[in-house]
Structure formats: structure tokens, C-alpha cells
Amino acid sequence: MKLSEDRAQVQSQIELLKTKFQEASEKELSSIKYELKSNHVEIRTEEKNMSVRSVQVANKQHLEDVKKITKLEAEYQRLRGLVPKKLSGPAALAQIKLVDADYGETRSKRERNFSSSPVKLQVST
Structure with missing residues (x-):
């Protein structure tokens, strides 16, 4: 009788430990998923910022090119007037x-x- 009570108590402790281990594993998994999603959002934000900077640089270059073209057109008109x-x-x-x-x-x-x-x-x- 004592043996079966001890066995039942050990089984109950094993089940309790299994439950605690499963809960801890699920919590750890949730934490890792959250961290992964946070990193994903951070990467997306950096990609967006880099894209915005790229557009700004391209726009600045375009404006500089427009200024150069305007100067060249004025010089062309001046030279054309000489001929x-x-x-x-x-x-x-x-x-x-x-x-x-x-x-x-x-x-x-x-x-x-x-x-x-x-x-x-x-x-x-």
C-alpha cells in the first residue's frame, strides 16, 4: 500500500514537472517569436529609411543635373546668337x-x- 501511494505521488510530481516544463517551453517559444518579430520590424524600418535616403539623394542629384542643363542651354543659346x-x-x-x-x-x-x-x-x- 505504501509503495502504491509513493508511486502515485511520484507520478503526480512527474506530471506537475511535465506541465511546468511545457509552460516554460511555450513561454520561451513566445519570447523568441516576439524577439524575431521585433527584429523583423526593425529591419523593415531600416530598409524604409534607406529607401527614403536613396530617394533624397536621387532627387538632389536630379536638381543638380537640371541646374547644369539650364546652364548648358544658356551657353548654347549665347553661342547660337554669335553665329x-x-x-x-x-x-x-x-x-x-x-x-x-x-x-x-x-x-x-x-x-x-x-x-x-x-x-x-x-x-x-
Whole structure:
């Protein structure tokens, strides 16, 4: 009789330990799942931030390219204005070279004046 009572008590303790172990395992599993999901959210947030930064950099580059294109178009129009509608030989070419040389000297003088100035000016187009 004593043996069967002891056996029943041991069985009950084993069942109790199994239950506690299963609960602890489930709790640990839930904790790991939560950590995994948190890491997943963190990764997604970083991906989003990197994507936003990439778009900002591309937009900035695009604006710089637009400024360069605008400057090139203005230079093209200026040069186009120097070319007469009908070239009448070497005299017309010589005149274009004189006008362009004069423009280059004026431009280099302006650049020297700006570079020696202590105040930097920003020109936005």
C-alpha cells in the first residue's frame, strides 16, 4: 500500500514537472517569436529609411543635373546668337572669334573678382 501511494505521488510530481516544463517551453517559444518579430520590424524600418535616403539623394542629384542643363542651354543659346544666319566666309568666323574672345576675357575678369572677394555669393537658377 505504501509503495502504491509513493508511486502515485511520484507520478503526480512527474506530471506537475511535465506541465511546468511545457509552460516554460511555450513561454520561451513566445519570447523568441516576439524577439524575431521585433527584429523583423526593425529591419523593415531600416530598409524604409534607406529607401527614403536613396530617394533624397536621387532627387538632389536630379536638381543638380537640371541646374547644369539650364546652364548648358544658356551657353548654347549665347553661342547660337554669335553665329550669323548665313556664314559669309572667313570674315564671319573671325568676327565670331573676336566676340567670343571678348566674352571670355570679361568672364575671366568677373571670376577673378568673385574669387578674390571674401564674401561667397550663391547664384540659384
